[in-house]
Amino acid sequence: MFRIILLAMTLLTAAPAFAEPLIFAHRGASGERPEHTRAAYVLAIEQGADFIEPDLVMSRDGVLVVRHENDIGGTTDVADQPEFADRRATRTVDGVAVTGWFTEDFTLAELKTLRARERLPALRPGSAAFDGREGILTFDEVLDIASTAGVGVAPELKHPTHFAGLGLAMEDALVAVLERRGLTGADAPVLVQCFEVGALERLALRIDTPLLQLMAREGGPADRPALTYAAMATAEGLAGVAAYAGWIGADTALIEPEPGTPTGLIADAHRAGLKVAGWTFRAENAFLPEGDRVGDDPAGHGRLRERLARFAGYGLDAAFMDQPGLR
Numbered sequence: 001m002f003r004i005i006l007l008a009m010t011l012l013t014a015a016p017a018f019a020e021p022l023i024f025a026h027r028g029a030s031g032e033r034p035e036h037t038r039a040a041y042v043l044a045i046e047q048g049a050d051f052i053e054p055d056l057v058m059s060r061d062g063v064l065v066v067r068h069e070n071d072i073g074g075t076t077d078v079a080d081q082p083e084f085a086d087r088r089a090t091r092t093v094d095g096v097a098v099t100g101w102f103t104e105d106f107t108l109a110e111l112k113t114l115r116a117r118e119r120l121p122a123l124r125p126g127s128a129a130f131d132g133r134e135g136i137l138t139f140d141e142v143l144d145i146a147s148t149a150g151v152g153v154a155p156e157l158k159h160p161t162h163f164a165g166l167g168l169a170m171e172d173a174l175v176a177v178l179e180r181r182g183l184t185g186a187d188a189p190v191l192v193q194c195f196e197v198g199a200l201e202r203l204a205l206r207i208d209t210p211l212l213q214l215m216a217r218e219g220g221p222a223d224r225p226a227l228t229y230a231a232m233a234t235a236e237g238l239a240g241v242a243a244y245a246g247w248i249g250a251d252t253a254l255i256e257p258e259p260g261t262p263t264g265l266i267a268d269a270h271r272a273g274l275k276v277a278g279w280t281f282r283a284e285n286a287f288l289p290e291g292d293r294v295g296d297d298p299a300g301h302g303r304l305r306e307r308l309a310r311f312a313g314y315g316l317d318a319a320f321m322d323q324p325g326l327r
Contacts, residue, residue, distance in 0.1 A: 021311070022318035023327055024154050025049035026280050027068065031322035033127055034116045035075065036066045037134040041145050047325035051152035051191065051318075054142045057159070058168045063108045064139035064177065068119065069093075070159060073100035076114040077132065084110075093162050094222040104166055111136045123284050123299045139177055152189035156214070160199040161223045171199055175206055184209055193249055196223045204244040212247035212277065217254055229254075233265055238272040247317075249277045255314065259291035259307070266315045277318035278311055283326055301326075 028040025029047060041052045054066040068075055070093065078084055078101045087106070090099040103111065112135055121128035139155060146153045160170040174192070178184045184207040193212040194200050198221075200211050213232070220228040231237050233254055241248060248269055255278055256262045269276045282288070286298035293302040304326050308319055321327065 020327070021308070021316045022050040022277075023048065023324050024051040024053050024277060024318055024320045025324045026053050026320040026322050027055065028052055029322070029324055031124060031127065031283060032325075033130055034118045034134070035068060036137065037116045037130075038137060038141075038145065039130060039134060041142065042149075044324045045145075045149045045151055048327075049151060049321075049324040051154045051189075052142065052146055053154045053156065053193075053320065054137070054139060055156045055158050056139055056170070056174070057103045058163050058170055058173065059106060059108045059111055060104055061107045062168055062173060064170070064173050065103060065108065065111055066137045066139060066142055067103060068158075070103045070162070071098050071100035072103060072111075072114070072136075074117075075119050076101075076116055076136065078114050081114070093159055104163065104168060108138070123286055125299075139174075143177070143181060143183075146189075152191065154191040154193060154212070156193040157196070157199055159222070160194065160196055171202055171206075175203070178207060178209060186210065191247065195221055197221045197227070198223045201244045210247065211245040212249050213241045213245045214249040214279075215251065215254060217251040233268075235268050235272070238269050238274060242272045242274050245274070247275045247277060249279055249320070252278045252281070252311070255311065255316070259289055260310065262310075262314045270315065275317040276315075277320060278316050279320035280322060281308055281311075281319050282322045 025044030027035035029043040030040055033040035033043055036054060044052055055068050056064045057067050057070040059065055072078055087101050090097055091102055114136055115132040116134050117131040118124055118128035143153055157170055163170045183190050186208040188209045191210045191212050192203060193214050195214040200213060204211060215229040215232055232241060250265060255265050266276045281304060283301040283304040284298065285293040285300050285302045288302040292307045294300060308327055
């Protein structure tokens with residue numbers, strides 16, 4: 001309980017409460033176990049993560065379930081299940097045509113029959129060794145894991161506009177869960193994220209739970225075609241974000257385009273009253289800038305600790321990590 005109180009205080013304070021960034025376990029310890037599984041979350045907690053991060057999508061019957069995307073072809077064994085062969089479809093999600101199997105075409109009961117698998121087996125064979133051992137979790141189940149361990153939860157709403165177009169009200173489902181569990185206050189150990197703007201603006205009018213606006217290096221929010229993340233990352237844009245959120249979650253390239261050459265984003269965000277989380281810190285060379293790599297093996301580990309230390313020096317408030325134990 002004391003750990004949860006500290007986390008809630010950290011979400012509310014204007015300045016970092018700890019010398020090091022908070023660690024948000026990105027989909028759990030997703031560099032070592034198949035992402036979004038109970039094993040991934042439990043391992044991340046054992047490694048000292050402050051928050052665990054579930055990506056939220058929806059089932060056909062309106063339940064929030066935890067998957068990286070609503071296309072589950074690469075993260076479950078659905079392609080191996082003959083009874084679901086006819087569910088394979090092509091959908092347009094945020095303007096992009098995607099072919100696969102989609103959570104919105106399955107009831108929760110059907111999703112619970114599937115088994116999780118590693119999304120990047122070539123880079124993470126150790127994690128792939130755990131394929132098939134676990135099923136798909138609901139948001140409620142992840143909240144139970146976090147509550148028992150005394151850590152926070154940073155759920156990301158995936159494609160709320162897409163789901164709304166299908167008659168699946170993601171924001172309503174989220175608020176219902178948070179209200180039922182008493183997590184709608186400003187001191188809740190929950191940090192709700194989204195790349196879209198409208199979902200967060202509407203949530204800010206309904207709940208006091210802390211909110212985080214995600215920003216990518218390129219493009220813009222799917223629900224605001226005229227807006228770019230680059231514009232949102234300016235001083236004027238950050239002031240606009242601060243009207244509805246207390247955090248931004250920035251692609252690390254927006255903070256440090258090249259190793260050792262930071263931008264002014266963190267300082268600008270702090271001046272606007274926003275905290276900054278960076279995403280995503282991964283150990284494998286394949287995900288690191290050239291200056292942080294060690295050797296030529298894409299799956300080999302580079303200088304992750306040194307990279308994180310640089311960002312801490314820039315004033316980073318939190319880091320999304322695939323391998324929380326390597327901080």
